[in-house]
Amino acid sequence: MLVSEKNKRIGNIDLHLRKTARQLVKFDTVDETLHYLIESFWKQFGCHYVSIILKMKDVLICKASKGDGQKFEQRFPMERTHCSELFLTEPKCCHDPIDEELTCEFLTHLQDEGFATWFTVPIKESGSNSMGVCVIGYEEEVPLILNADKLFEEFGEDIAAAIGIAQQKEHEKKKIKGMEWLKDNVYLGSSIEQLVANITERAGKATGAESVYVYLYDDHHNSFVYQPPAFGPMAVTAKLKLEEDYSLFHHFPYVDREGGSEITIPFTVNLKTIGVLHVVKKEAGTFTSEDLELLQLLSSHISVLIENARLYKAEMEDKRRLEKLMVNQQELVKRTLVGEGFQEITVSLSKMLGRSVVLFDRFLRPISSFRVEESQEEFEQIFAAVEQEKWAVLNASKREQWLKYGPQHDFAVWKVMGGGDCLGYVGVSIRKNEVDMVVRITLNHALDVYAIQFIKQKLVLDVKEQVKDGFIHQLFSEKIEEKEKLIEYANLFNVNIFQSNKIAVFSIECKQRVSEEEDLLSIEAKKTWLWERIREELLQFDPGMMVSRKAGKYLLIVPEKKVRETKDYWEKLYSRMTKMIPPNMQEMDILLGIGTSTKTLEDYYLCLRQALQALKIVTTNYPSKKFLSFESLGSYSVLYNLQETLAAKMFVKNVLEPLQSYGNGNGKGKDLFDTLRVYLLMNGNLKETAEALFIHRSSLKYRLGKITELLKCDIDDAEERFNLMLAYKLYDLYEKAESSVV
Incomplete structure (x- = not known):
């Protein structure tokens, strides 16, 4: 009879637990489920204490309770490690043997509460991890339920399933609520500021965060730029420069991760990150997986809207820029019409x-x-x-x-x-x-x-050059006729022709011989290009200088006062000119001849002739010197003023022609011609002459004997040597210049 009574009560327990389990699935929230369970136990079994303890990560938290168990509840939250795993996986009763492995703080605190009878039911589904434990306590012995552990174990599984369903329902409700919020607050066509304001406020209130803000990615600067407005108090860096690996974790360590004091959700469109939502300092605890899911939901729906808003803003900005461009183009064109220089255009651009x-x-x-x-x-x-x-x-x-x-x-x-x-x-x-x-x-x-x-x-400039050519032609004429017109031109070009001026002439030469027509064209193109560069450089060097071209040469008119005031004026000027020759034109050379100073208008013609003569002498006789002044020509300056050019040429022919014609062009005549010149320059010193010619002394004596024989004169006689030296000077002045190849 006793056994029959026990089976009947067990059956009643089983029936009640089944009814309770079926009822649990009707609730939408975890809190409703737990409170119904607590009340059900309390009414049906008349227990003095019942509580449901759930596992939250590594902590046990008492989520619902009824009855007197204050001392026991004060021990929660409790570290997960302080509770034996058996209480979370198997039903236990106070009458069960207490093995050493069960000894833990959870058991100790349960025993300290002083229950006469207690038992625990694990809340877990079969094959799943435990969600927690249900604790039931009585103040007196209750032996009838000791054999119902199997029923309670199954009931624990039902509770776990009901809690899981309730959690899923809560999660779905949050999603639905989030979708409703998105529908009511986020509109297509909203500005970036409106979208950011809505999502930061929603994210902050839904997660209980202290502050929420948004960074949008700037492609041009590879940076995240703060996009106002934000939610809550905050102080942020306006721009976050990404490292070379483009990793977000350098600035946002909790990207898509719960369990911290902050959480970051990327805004992604077509697998491209366009920004991030950063949530900071949850008011209670750390950010949970539910917070993460909610934020990801908001991000997934608002990312496209933000990108659309950015594209729309960019398009409107481009439109505005294009409209402004039209105005700017009109402004630039206006600058060309009213302005004479480039500065106005540069400033406008x-x-x-x-x-x-x-x-x-x-x-x-x-x-x-x-x-x-x-x-x-x-x-x-x-x-x-x-x-x-x-x-x-x-x-x-x-x-x-x-x-x-x-x-x-x-x-x-x-x-x-x-x-x-x-x-x-x-x-x-x-x-x-x-x-x-x-x-x-x-x-x-x-x-x-x-x-x-x-x-x-x-x-x-072309018009000015044409006028300048006419001015230069008149100024350097042998006989000036229209002085008044010449003065007008001088005023036009700001040249004081009545002050003392230095006249110089330079030429641009090619060191190499030119034979083919295409090479000639190339050389002339290079000369023209260099002339333009040198002209600009000279005007920067001396703004008071006048630069022009005349008879295939390049003419300089320089105030003599400037030459006197500047130390080594011509050396500096020539250095500036040669610096204009680029590395790929090293075959080009610049030669400069400098005339004397003008005193009157009639002196310009003479000074130009002097400069041309100095240029001719430096070209044919002293190419290594590069530039010469007329005053430094020595005897050449006297010979230059000889009027009878034909007589001078006949003198040269009578004196030197026997050497030039010797050997019928096989080179022997030139050897004798050059040997005599060097001998005269060395003042008849045999040793120095032989060294200069790189020949043996005996060979030199042989040549000198042959020269004496051909010329029929004593080359050691002072008068004869003067005549010979004069012949060479005149040859350089007339014959050599005419036979040289330019």
């Missing part, structure tokens, strides 16, 4: 682009510039970089070239083209990835405007 701009001439010398962001030191680095890459830029076929200055700065250079010729270069301090369609349109239009201005100036 710099302000349009928001970047520093430098205009160079076709030789890469700066003409005008306008600085925006760079310091003076950085600006000097730009010029240094251009100077370093000058020849590469000048010889490049591409219109657009990129240079580096400083550690990570870019400087772009574009050719200004007009009529198929390079007129100059425009340099802009700008990154390569910042040159978009609008910038290129602006630059292309600016290049055309610069080209127009260059052509305008060239036309003016």
Whole structure:
């Protein structure tokens, strides 16, 4: 009868637990499920204490309880390691043998509460990890339920399943609520600021965070830039520069990770990260997996909207820039009509682009510039970089070239083209990835405007050159006729023809012999190119100088006062000229002849003749000296004034022709001709003459004997030697100059 009664009560317990389990699945939240379970136990079994303890990561938390167990509950939350695993996986009763492995703080605190009967039920599904434990306590002995452990174990599984269902329902509710919030608060066409304001507020309130803010990725600068507004109090860095590995973890260690004091969710569109949502300092505990899922839900729906808003904003910005571009183009064109120089165009272009701009001439010398962001030191680095890459830029076929200055700065250079010729270069301090369609349109239009201005100036210069040619022709005429007109021209070119001026002439020569027609054309092109560079350089060296061309030579008119005031004036001037010869034109040479000073208008013709004669002498006799003044020519300056040129040539022929014609052109006559010249220059010293000619002394004596025989004169006689030396001087002055190949 006793056994029958026990079985009946066990059956009642089983029936009640089953009804309770079926009822649990009706609830939508975990809290509702737990409270129903507590009340069910309390009413059905008349226990004095019941509590449900759930495992939250590594901590046990008492989630629901009823009855008197205050001392026991004060021990929670409890570290997971302080509770034996058996209590979380198997039903246990106070009458069970207490093995050593069961001894733990959980058991100790349960026993200290003083229950006469207690038992624990694990909350877990079969084959799954334990979710926690249910504790039931009685103040008196309750032996009838000791054999119902199997039923309680099954019931624990039902509870676990019900809790799981409730958690899933809660999660779904959050999703639905989040979707409803998105539907009510996020609209297609919202601005970035509106979207950011909504998502930060929602994320902050839903997770209980102290502050929430958003960073959006900037492709141009490889950085995350703070996008206001934010939620809650905060102090953030406006820009976060990404490292070379493009890793977010350097700045956001909790990317898509729960369990910390902060959490970061990327905004992703088409596998590309466009920004991040950063949530900081949860008010209670750490961020959970539920927080992570909610934030990921918000991110997945708002990422596309943010990207669309960014694209729309960029499109509107491009539209605004294009509209502004039209205004700017009109402004640039206006500058070419009303302005005479380049500075106005450069300033306008710099302000349009928001970047520093430098205009160079076709030789890469700066003409005008306008600085925006760079310091003076950085600006000097730009010029240094251009100077370093000058020849590469000048010889490049591409219109657009990129240079580096400083550690990570870019400087772009574009050719200004007009009529198929390079007129100059425009340099802009700008990154390569910042040159978009609008910038290129602006630059292309600016290049055309610069080209127009260059052509305008060239036309003016061409007219001035034509007028200057007429002025130069009259000024250096042997007989000046229209003095009044000459004075008007002088005033036009700001040249004081009544002051004392130095006249100089230089030529650009090729050191190599030229035979083919195509080479002649190439040499002439190089000469023209060098002339343009040298002319600009000379005017920078001495703005008071007048530079022109006359009879195939290049003419300089320099105030004598400037020459006197500047130490080594001609040496410095010649040095500046030779520096204009690039490395790829080293076959070209510059020779300079300098005349005397003018006193009257009639002196200009004479001084020009003197400069030409000095140039002729330095070309034929002293090419190593490169430049000579007429005053330094010595006897040549006297011989130059001989009027009877024919008589001088006949004298040379009578004296030296026997040597020149000896040997019928096999070279022997030239050897004797050169030997006599060196012998005369060495004042008849046999040793020095032999060393200068690199021949043996006996060979020299043989040649001198042959020379004496041919000339029928005593070469050691002072009068004869004077005649011979004079013949050589006249030969250099007339014969050699006429026979030389230019």
